[in-house]
Amino acid sequence: MNRPAIVIAGPTASGKSGLALAIARAFNGTVINADSMQVYDVLRVVTARPSQAEEAQAPHRLYGVLSPSVNCSAAAWKDMAAAAMAESWAQGRLPVVVGGTGLYLRTLMHGISPVPAIPDEIRTQARALLAERGNAAFHALLAARDPVMAARLDPANSQRLARAWEVIEASGQSLAAWQALPMEGAVDAHWLTLSLAPPREALYANCDQRFALMMEHGALDEVRALLALGLDPALPAMKALGVPELAALLAGTLEPKQAVSAAQKATRNYAKRQLTWFRHQLEKPEVVSAQLSERIFDEIFAKVRHFLLTRFQ
CATH class of the missing domain: 3.40.50.300 (P-loop containing nucleotide triphosphate hydrolases)
Structure with a gap:
């Protein structure tokens, strides 16, 4: 110590x-x-x-x-x-x-908490099911299988919903049970x-x-290069602050001022x-x-x- x-x-x-x-x-x-x-x-x-x-x-x-x-x-x-x-x-x-x-x-x-490692295939399946069903329906599925965790989670929180599902799928125990351990x-x-x-x-x-300075120093080019990698949109790097808004700008669904304003708001x-x-x-x-x-x-x-x-x- x-x-x-x-x-x-x-x-x-x-x-x-x-x-x-x-x-x-x-x-x-x-x-x-x-x-x-x-x-x-x-x-x-x-x-x-x-x-x-x-x-x-x-x-x-x-x-x-x-x-x-x-x-x-x-x-x-x-x-x-x-x-x-x-x-x-x-x-x-x-x-x-x-x-x-x-x-x-x-x-x-x-x-x-000593939660066991989750196999990649189970993690992928959980996120695919979430994407297919949507948050509300997925939350209902989780509630039927793990009512304790479902009651704790906001249905809008995709990451935590998927985490609760993959833990019970991989270990057979609720994430709540693992979290109760030392x-x-x-x-x-x-x-x-x-x-x-x-x-x-x-x-x-x-x-x-x-964020305004980031735009002057190549932020849009960085996001363009990231998108060119063709990664799973659920990966953490794809959801970094500013990435969704600048991706929308590159896709033509947001104007530059709209994208910057939305990214600034998300950051705040x-x-x-x-x-x-x-x-x-x-x-x-x-x-x-x-x-x-x-x-x-x-x-x-x-x-x-x-x-x-x-x-x-």
Whole structure:
């Protein structure tokens, strides 16, 4: 438990990556990605991955390491992150885990229910059945087979519906039964958790401005190249923020201004959900509620120094 690690959580466009890099540079750290879209080797601009120049300033891990044809689970990411943290500690470096995917962070710090691995064919069948029947009818099928999970799930949440179905199909037990078991696989570390929660108006403005900049720096070309791969539309990379709207623009079903506006709105809505999740799910974080500035950086660096000095007490 005396091995130190920092987690930087927060909504999209809150400045997490810049803060992680600053901490890594100041405290001999390794930046480890905890964003479920930035693990893929596509969409550097659309997913706001650190630039090559930024990556050169400190070691970065788990950025652009998977093909978009892969469906990366929280458990699979946790295993990669644990290996990256072990490498960092072995090199005498401070792991700085940064991202907005709450499930990834919770799995890393607290473990995950021991749900068995789902065979690819069962996962594919579940999503095909969902696409064929539609959400409402699929939810009814799930309710007949697993009423406990069906009662917990929003019929509009396709991903969670398919997950509940594939688990009972593969294991014969409800996902609820697996979730009731003790968590497993947490990384043993002494954590400092920083949760960024900037004022909403400023955050939403950042979301809008950033997507406009993405359009100027090749976002549409990135989505065009992704679509050319002919991937399953249900894959996570195909649903990254901005991809559905820019795909509609390329298909001619949205005008440019409509696509940008819709993508900005989707980003703001996602940021709102992230703020809510981190407010209720993170355990005893150090909350940074102001916009990042030189003064705020100095305050955060002081917290990090104190954390590193007192972890053995």
